[in-house]
Amino acid sequence: MPYLLALDQGTTSSRAVVYDLAGRVRAQARRPLALAYPRPGWVEADPEAIFRGVLEAAREALARAGAKAGEVVALGLTNQRETTLIWERSTGRPLAPAIVWQDRRTAPLTDRLRAEGAEPEVRERTGLVLDPYFSASKLAWLLAEGGLKERAARGELAFGTVDSWLLFRLTGAHRTDATNASRTLLFNLRTLSWDPDLLALFGIPAAVLPEVRPSFGAFGRTDPALFGARVPVAAVLGDQQAALFGQLAFEPGMAKATYGTGAFLVQRVAGFALAEGTLTTLAWLEDAGPAYALEGSIFVAGALIQWLIEGLGLAESPEEVEALAARAKDAGGVYLVPALTGLGSPHWDPHARGLVIGLTRGTGRAHLARAALEAIAYRTADALAAMAAVEPIRSLRVDGGAARSDLLMQLVADALGVPVERPVDPETTARGAALAAAVGAGQLSREDALSWWQRDRTFLPSLAPDRRQARYLGWREAVARAKGWARWSESTEDN
Numbered sequence: 494m495p496y497l498l499a500l501d502q503g504t505t506s507s508r509a510v511v512y513d514l515a516g517r518v519r520a521q522a523r524r525p526l527a528l529a530y531p532r533p534g535w536v537e538a539d540p541e542a543i544f545r546g547v548l549e550a551a552r553e554a555l556a557r558a559g560a561k562a563g564e565v566v567a568l569g570l571t572n573q574r575e576t577t578l579i580w581e582r583s584t585g586r587p588l589a590p591a592i593v594w595q596d597r598r599t600a601p602l603t604d605r606l607r608a609e610g611a612e613p614e615v616r617e618r619t620g621l622v623l624d625p626y627f628s629a630s631k632l633a634w635l636l637a638e639g640g641l642k643e644r645a646a647r648g649e650l651a652f653g654t655v656d657s658w659l660l661f662r663l664t665g666a667h668r669t670d671a672t673n674a675s676r677t678l679l680f681n682l683r684t685l686s687w688d689p690d691l692l693a694l695f696g697i698p699a700a701v702l703p704e705v706r707p708s709f710g711a712f713g714r715t716d717p718a719l720f721g722a723r724v725p726v727a728a729v730l731g732d733q734q735a736a737l738f739g740q741l742a743f744e745p746g747m748a749k750a751t752y753g754t755g756a757f758l759v760q761r762v763a764g765f766a767l768a769e770g771t772l773t774t775l776a777w778l779e780d781a782g783p784a785y786a787l788e789g790s791i792f793v794a795g796a797l798i799q800w801l802i803e804g805l806g807l808a809e810s811p812e813e814v815e816a817l818a819a820r821a822k823d824a825g826g827v828y829l830v831p832a833l834t835g836l837g838s839p840h841w842d843p844h845a846r847g848l849v850i851g852l853t854r855g856t857g858r859a860h861l862a863r864a865a866l867e868a869i870a871y872r873t874a875d876a877l878a879a880m881a882a883v884e885p886i887r888s889l890r891v892d893g894g895a896a897r898s899d900l901l902m903q904l905v906a907d908a909l910g911v912p913v914e915r916p917v918d919p920e921t922t923a924r925g926a927a928l929a930a931a932v933g934a935g936q937l938s939r940e941d942a943l944s945w946w947q948r949d950r951t952f953l954p955s956l957a958p959d960r961r962q963a964r965y966l967g968w969r970e971a972v973a974r975a976k977g978w979a980r981w982s983e984s985t986e987d988n
Contacts (some may be wrong), residue, residue, distance in 0.1 A: 499927035507546035509554040516945035520557035534597035540587035562720035567727035569930030571735035572655040577631035599630035620773025629678035646698035664713030670729035671778035709933030728929035739925025752895035756794035770839020770879035789838035789876020818862035828971035839879035870908035892921035
């Protein structure tokens with residue numbers, strides 16, 4: 494039997510799923526990934542742990558499926574984006590911990606470049622904003638702090654996002670796909686190539702960069718020592734683009750939201766377009782040309798639930814958080830702004846910090862849990878409102894672990910005022926990677942792919958428009974009070 498293998502390397506875990514060509518899951522395995530927080534605002538991961546987790550999960554999934562590596566006709570790789578690594582080409586030895594996309598240490602650099610007036614040109618070329626979220630400032634920091642710039646210029650070092658790191662370890666090739674490249678602040682969305690002016694802006698030598706390839710097609714074959722045979726890597730996509738493909742968003746106007754550690758709302762658009770507060774990115778790149786999308790990036794979603802459990806001890810599991818929130822008919826006037834690592838779309842404020850406001854003597858645990866779920870829904874509405882300037886979204890397809898929560902999905906529908914469609918398999922990121930690999934390897938056509946998506950449930954808005962608007966206005970006021978807090982706090986400490 495021919496199999497497809499999807500490798501889904503995420504922020505807090507690595508997952509491998511084996512599919513057949515009909516889209517049925519044959520087996521899967523997962524490995525956790527620990528993060529380190531050495532200083533406030535810093536988030537790191539061990540590069541070797543990233544690779545080891547992917548390799549172990551893949552081997553276990555293949556064994557559970559009873560599949561031999563020689564029966565895998567295509568491997569699809571999808572990954573957390575923007576996370577930045579650097580290693581020696583000759584040895585493959587990482588030279589520093591991976592700087593995770595949530596990391597805020599480079600905010601002073603992006604603030605300075607913005608103050609110097611660089612952002613308009615950066616946005617015109619990349620579709621992105623000057624924010625520490627993206628890879629360029631992270632790479633600039635690694636090169637400067639490690640004294641590595643000269644070695645990088647000599648071609649001795651390799652930079653990569655997680656896909657490039659895994660491809661290097663799996664195949665020996667230093668490559669990336671265009672979707673991951675488009676998230677670095679170094680890739681020009683108009684020329685579809687690394688931009689010399691942007692490299693100069695960040696002080697990054699071109700010799701350190703990977704080769705950029707279309708998202709579907711040949712990326713290399715795995716080292717036979719890893720799985721027992723050479724497996725063709727036929728697709729590479731950033732995690733949000735893989736989820737978009739898995740939701741079959743093949744036409745402009747279609748949109749999806751993935752709820753994992755963060756939440757990401759992505760809408761296909763007809764061509765390159767800029768909208769205030771949103772990012773323009775590649776949906777994917779094919780030989781025939783690029784497909785574009787708008788994206789709203791929300792840094793904290795599932796991580797907020799994790800914080801309630803681990804940080805506050807409010808509950809012992811996500812299911813308990815949902816049950817607790819369901820006890821309250823609303824949040825009792827409480828708003829929780831989840832700016833634990835700053836705010837992404839459409840605010841783009843790395844200096845914002847988390848805030849809970851509206852507390853009274855009547856506030857209880859259930860209200861806090863409810864306010865947390867509502868915060869995820871409101872952040873989705875923030876991103877959607879910015880995107881509507883280009884093209885309204887008539888419905889939203891959702892996926893990711895938190896999409897399993899019926900209450901959260903109903904709150905999202907209420908906050909947006911549009912239907913929310915959840916597929917039977919909410920793990921659409923891995924499914925999209927496998928489907929893209931099948932297309933990239935010529936095993937399936939786009940028409941064949943339509944059978945891979947099945948609806949589980951549609952959540953319809955239940956709030957009257959005036960109530961929806963009143964609650965959202967309260968949310969916007971709470972967000973305004975959370976903005977810039979870290980900068981204000983630091984200034985008072987200095988004084």
